[in-house]
Amino acid sequence: MSEYRFQPLGLDHIRTYPLRSRPSKVSVKEFARLSRPNASVREWVETLPAILAGESFRAVLNAIKRARQTGKPIIWGLGGHVVKVGLAPVLIDLMRRGFVTAVAMNGAALIHDFEIALAGTTSEDVPAQLGRGQFGMAEETGLLLNKAITDGDRKGLGIGESAGRLLAKTLPARQVPYRRHSIVASAYRQSIPLTVHEAVGTDIIHCHPS
Numbered sequence: 001m002s003e004y005r006f007q008p009l010g011l012d013h014i015r016t017y018p019l020r021s022r023p024s025k026v027s028v029k030e031f032a033r034l035s036r037p038n039a040s041v042r043e044w045v046e047t048l049p050a051i052l053a054g055e056s057f058r059a060v061l062n063a064i065k066r067a068r069q070t071g072k073p074i075i076w077g078l079g080g081h082v083v084k085v086g087l088a089p090v091l092i093d094l095m096r097r098g099f100v101t102a103v104a105m106n107g108a109a110l111i112h113d114f115e116i117a118l119a120g121t122t123s124e125d126v127p128a129q130l131g132r133g134q135f136g137m138a139e140e141t142g143l144l145l146n147k148a149i150t151d152g153d154r155k156g157l158g159i160g161e162s163a164g165r166l167l168a169k170t171l172p173a174r175q176v177p178y179r180r181h182s183i184v185a186s187a188y189r190q191s192i193p194l195t196v197h198e199a200v201g202t203d204i205i206h207c208h209p210s
Contacts, residue, residue, distance in 0.1 A: 026051055064099060073101040080108030083116065083183065084123050092186045103160075103187055103194040107203035110163060110184065110196045115141055117167050117182035118175065136204025144171075146210035159196035164188025 030050035035043060045061065048054035067074045076091065094100050105113075115122040118140055129135035136142075145163060148170075152162025167176055167185035179185040187194040200206070 030055075068099055074099055075102045075104060076100055078103065078105040078109045078183075080106065080112050083109050083112040088113065088116065088181050088183050091183055092181075095186055095190055095192055100187075100192055102192060103183065105160075105183075105194070105196055107196060107198045107205075110159065111141060111145070111203060111205065113182050113184045114145055114163060114167070117179040117185055118144070120178040120181070136207055142205045142208030143210050145205050146208060159198065160184065160194035161188065163196070164194060 032049045032054070033047040035047045039047075045058060048057065050058075064074055066072075078091075082088075082091070091100065091103075112122040115138070124135065124138075126135060129137075144166065148162045148166040149159050152159070152165065155162075157165070164184045164187055167179050167182055168188040173179075176182075176185070184194060186192075
């Protein structure tokens with residue numbers, strides 16, 4: 001006889017139902033389709049599953065298209081990874097084609113974009129640099145960005161416009177040989193508002209002497 005005063009759960013009243021009678025969120029009707037060889041990107045997008053990210057991706061594309069057709073603003077919010085994974089040329093092309101009304105980015109995105117414009121490279125090896133006590137200490141990044149921000153503040157300019165002005169107008173081309181890959185410089189040249197949303201003390205340039 002069991003020592004416990006609780007009885008096992010009774011299973012007598014468990015009921016099942018036919019599978020086909022149940023509402024389900026996924027159907028073969030929504031599965032991906034194989035695209036034809038040499039299909040265009042537009043055709044390929046239409047073959048994506050009508051489930052989760054595939055459907056969300058198409059919804060975003062349609063929203064952007066509707067906004068462009070109806071004259072609504074298209075504001076892009078970016079973090080550093082958009083720059084780090086090499087998507088700047090795509091966004092710059094969208095700027096030229098009128099699919100970007102404004103850009104809002106964080107400090108990491110600004111720093112990566114700035115380093116790309118100056119050197120064509122970015123994204124240091126964090127564990128290796130931390131171990132040496134050198135993480136974030138590239139001189140030009142902090143020196144030039146902090147100078148741009150300070151000078152811009154005196155003129156009543158925000159961080160985005162200040163950095164864009166430095167990259168696109170103030171620095172000679174030899175100092176920014178890769179600025180055609182810069183989202184910040186491209187936005188400035190096309191008079192597209194670009195704002196940088198910082199949190200005090202969170203980025204590498206806050207640790208620099210400048």
